[in-house]
Amino acid sequence: MNLARSAVLALLWVLVVVPVASARAATAIVKVADGWQLQVDGKPYVARGVTFSGSRSADYEKDCARLAALGVNTLRTWGTGTETRVLLDAAHKHGLKVLVGLWLRQGRPGAESDDSFDYLRDTKGMKKQFTETLAQVRHFKDHPAVLAWGIGNEVLLNSPDDASKEAYARFLEQVVSEVKKIDTGHPVISVDAWMFGVPWWEKYTPSLDAYGLNVYGGGIHVLPGELKKAGVTRPWFITEFGAQGEWDAPKDANGVPREPDDTQKYDAIVDGWRNALAPQVQAGRCLGLFVFNYSASFDHTGLWLGMLSGTSTRPAWHAVREAYSGQKPATPLPRIASVTVGEVKREKSSTFAQVRVDAKDAEGTPLDVSFAYNFRGAATRHERDEVVRLQATPGPTPDAWLVRLPTVKGPIKLYALAKDRAGNLVAATTSVALPVAP
Template sequence: MATAPPAAFGVLLVTALLLPMGGVEARTSIVKAGEGWKLEVDGQPYVAKGVTFSGTGGPSNFDADCERLRAQGVNTLRTWGTGEETVALLDAAHKHGLRVLVGLWLRPGRAGMENDDAFDYARDAKGREAQLQATLAQVRRFKDHPAVLAWGLGNEVILNSPDEPSKVAYARFLEKVVRAVKKTDPGHPVLSVDAWTLGVPFWEKYVPSLDAYGLNVYGRGIHALPEAVRQAGGRKPWFITEFGAQGEWEVPKDARGVPQEPGDAEKYDVIVDGWRNALAPQVQAGRCLGLFVFNYSSAFDHTGLWLGMLSGTAMRPAWHAVREAYTGTKPAPALPVPVRLEVQGLEKEGVATWANVAFDVTAATPLEVSFAYNARGAPTREERDRVTALEARKGATPGTWRVRLPAVTGAIKLYGLAKDGAGNLVAATTSVAAPASP
């Protein structure tokens, strides 16, 4: 099951304005090809080699963002919703030869996703109509932009609906929206996005007008996905609309109850293996139309460190994995490799508690080492996502450190971070029982 999307790209739908767009509209189609399908742009075959996009600092950075991503072998971006930034992104994408799977946000059916919003699809007829009209306004606004590849309706709404009647009500509404979008814009396919294959039975039964499925999938389960689609009754092509390492929601927890984050080597390998070995045969067979790796963002937070391609200005292993997957180019110099992060004991020093930490990293060049923590059990979402730097001193022996722990209640995730001279940041994680707040 996929994680809720970041808020960085704004989910607020804005008033439609007809804007002049440069260039000529690109028409996209999904056509039958033997026993499968193929995606075409202006009659030419197209496979989406994509990333989900939150950006690194707003519209002023979009030009540089798109230029960098193009150099990585990326040809397509995916967003979750539209907003005032969308025009700037589409313009930057077009300038650099990228296309965009434009997200059209539909409200989740229960709290837990964006802004803890929740909408009753079974009873709120006025709200349904408002969402429909807002969605069509965005389609009219952007449909003639040459960077638009397709429309992606909703994100994990079926997953985040409280019961079967709510899921059915949403699916019936979704069919109405799909038909209206296709009538408004016959030139671009429409898909809907949900977690794993949970949406497939509902789409097949209630949303026949969809052109393709959008599936959010994480971890090595990508190899089992094609058969899972078949068993769920899927009869249409699909995109992997989010992908990366195994997520927090499905990993085992350690003895302190902290989810055990995959190592950086696994995060790297799963992306390259997923594209080359799990999806390449499905692309060849005409079932998979493309991939979007999660996520292009500079956020230095819990999700950014776990799944992101960048952390601040530093490059995480996923950055290089995307390039190797799409171009075959390996990182040079080789990335540092965390070998061990281990808390070897706690000591009191006045009112402070210090952890004696062993942090070993194999690297060809000197490293800038730091430590940080995350309190995943904190009461608010903002606190649960925050990653905070910790004071640290070198220990008595090489590879050891004294790290001052925060005064928080409960177990925390401890990060060992190592940055090389090329701007690559690697991380290792463990947990420790922090001292209680005074």
């Protein structure tokens, strides 16, 4: 995913070795029977992870304590920055390891804050990235929380053509080779979406110790077979995972992607770990999983895939705990059974709709209901990602609300949000075609 990572960049800027070159290495990927095994201090280690955006550095210690209590043992970041040391310290205090991201710039506009970089021609820029990346490795390599290095994220997916992909993969090999000279104690991986990086890594980046693969939804069951068909012999991590993403989701009658409901999101995480990946871990192919995403952001991606929304826990929070520890919620989570939008009317300069929301907790107690919207047809990336609260007043029945809708041109995604007394936030979405202003 791209959206939550944009915010993390400002905060948080495995050589297939058999055996690893230095006996003093804290982390190693070693050949075991017909597969591979990740080891920390000589002991088998399976990454039960989440990607980490966090909220603010002052809360990192609390974040790490909460995640450890869920059964999480590893965090993944996308880049390093001024907050990285704070995160590593907090992670180590609570027994967590970190797959430390080393950011490399994207190859086309439209990804990661519309940044773009030319790996065919910008030799000065590549030298700068090379130097800065190695500096970060030198700075953090001796920290006890470092598990491995993750260099680049979905750059091949976001490269404009084959020539650019080859240029980037060759540059990546230079970076990986040098990182491994500087730090013999931690494996090096690179990350891309689905199988897009595999053929380029196989041909041009042979020094990688393992592959990092981002996959969402039912693809988690298909990916191992695709890797086998492609003849991949290196081990791999699933470096991002969650429910079906917007890019794969079918669209409704208004052209808005249909978001999976909260139960489907929960089940995807538990099923993905237990049924799709557990056999691959046992066979020595998969080294671990990172569920996307631990972040407090209230935005389009946060609501679709996140574990938190502000201080409230989303169903993915509880799904991560069940996947990694086997512990189900103490009481069933609240749910929104249905959201129905009535006639949309314009009154003077405002637009309203009566919306019925059937939302209760396990005991039948009504929940604290609110509304918000997202406009995917907005002009800027910031606006397309933004989720904006809506004013609503109680309607004629307990489950009806009069919602004041925004004045935008085009269909909107409408969120019905409901929170229980324990701080669990559930969501249901639909779309609304707004009337054209006279």
